[in-house]
Amino acid sequence: xxxxxxxxxxxxxxxxxxxxxxxxxxxxxxxxxxxxxxxxxxxxxxxxxxxxxxxxxxxxxxxxxxxxxxxxxxxxxxxxxxxxxxxxxxxxxxxxxxxxxxxxxxxxxxxxxxxxxxxxxxxxxxxxxxxxxxxxxxxxxxxxxxxxxxxxxxxxxxxxxxxxxxxxxxxxxxxxxxxxxxxxxxxxxxxxxxxxxxxxx
Ligand SMILES: CC(C)(COP(=O)(O)OP(=O)(O)OC[C@H]1O[C@@H](n2cnc3c(N)ncnc32)[C@H](O)[C@@H]1OP(=O)(O)O)[C@@H](O)C(=O)NCCC(=O)NCCS
Numbered sequence: 776x777x778x779x780x781x782x783x784x785x786x787x788x789x790x791x792x793x794x795x796x797x798x799x800x801x802x803x804x805x806x807x808x809x810x811x812x813x814x815x816x817x818x819x820x821x822x823x824x825x826x827x828x829x830x831x832x833x834x835x836x837x838x839x840x841x842x843x844x845x846x847x848x849x850x851x852x853x854x855x856x857x858x859x860x861x862x863x864x865x866x867x868x869x870x871x872x873x874x875x876x877x878x879x880x881x882x883x884x885x886x887x888x889x890x891x892x893x894x895x896x897x898x899x900x901x902x903x904x905x906x907x908x909x910x911x912x913x914x915x916x917x918x919x920x921x922x923x924x925x926x927x928x929x930x931x932x933x934x935x936x937x938x939x940x941x942x943x944x945x946x947x948x949x950x951x952x953x954x955x956x957x958x959x960x961x962x963x964x965x966x967x968x969x970x971x972x973x974x975x976x
Contacts, residue, residue, distance in 0.1 A: 778904045779868055780843020787848070787899055790891040794848040794861060797836050801849060804857050805829045808880035817917050818878055819941050839864070850879065850892045858883040861892040863900055871907035873900060877923070889923045897927055897953055911951040912937060924951045 787794040797805070806829040808814070815822035839845040845864040849857035859879035866873040875896060879888045900906040911929055913920045915936075932952040939946045 779866070781840075781846050781863070781866065781904070783840045783843060785846060785848065786854075787895050789898075790895045791852075792888060792891045792895060793851050793854045794892060794895060795851055795854055796840065797833055797847065797849050797857070797860075799833060801857050802826065802829050802833060805832065808857065808859065808878075811881050813881060814878055816943055817914055817920065818876070819939075822942075846896070848892075848896070850877075850888055859888055859892065861889075861896050863896060865910075866906070871905065872910065873904075873906050874910045874912065875900070876911070877920075884919075889920075890926045893923060893927045901955070907955040909953040912948040913951055914946050915949050916946075921951070927953070929953045 784796045785794070786796070806824060806826055809820055809829070809832070810822070810824040812822065814820050815824070821828045836847045839847055844866070845862060847860065847862045847864075850859040850861055851857055857880075859877065861875070861877045863873050863875050875893065877889050877893050879892075897909055900909055909929070910932070911920075911924050913924060915921075929951040930953075932950040934950040937948040937950070939948055
């Protein structure tokens, strides 16, 4: 079973984070999170990221959510202010595949938030949506992101690299995958990695 359209609204709780829908009141926090060179460098987000960009971003997120084509959730500690974002998009129902992405605001990094959010959405995509192959496209220079992917049980896929031109010059994106047949030990690992970060089992 692959759910189509994707469920909306959605609130996912576990691994020490709450993933919730974006709200219009998040605009100032969103701009503060995304107006940062590290985000622009690795995600090709507009830079500078101003209020106008923020409004367009929230509008597009809402369209994608209501239309059921993507999951795009704010990462929060307790359902309050957004600390980052995690997404699921490019769903191919026939192949039971989708792509995921994530970012965390500069002041909130190195606390396990990306690991927790990716773990939670990966689990949801498998258990609730019936997806069987999840993909990440990561610039091979982005060590923070490849570490997060690895921690969540993703592995480099046997796919040719994707060449992309951006404001920082040519980039090479590698594909990382999370597969159904890893759902034994990897699944436990997915749950435990983030739980350990928050002192829970
Ligand atoms: C990549 C990103 C989402 C990681 O978010 P995060 O919440 O800091 O990640 P975590 O805290 O879950 O990190 C897990 C592990 O990844 C590794 N890691 C994270 N940031 C790192 C960095 N800057 N350098 C090296 N390793 C890093 C570490 O091993 C870390 O564990 P540790 O803190 O115990 O050492 C964040 O750096 C970011 O938003 N970057 C810009 C946007 C981006 O690159 N998005 C991904 C596009 S593919």
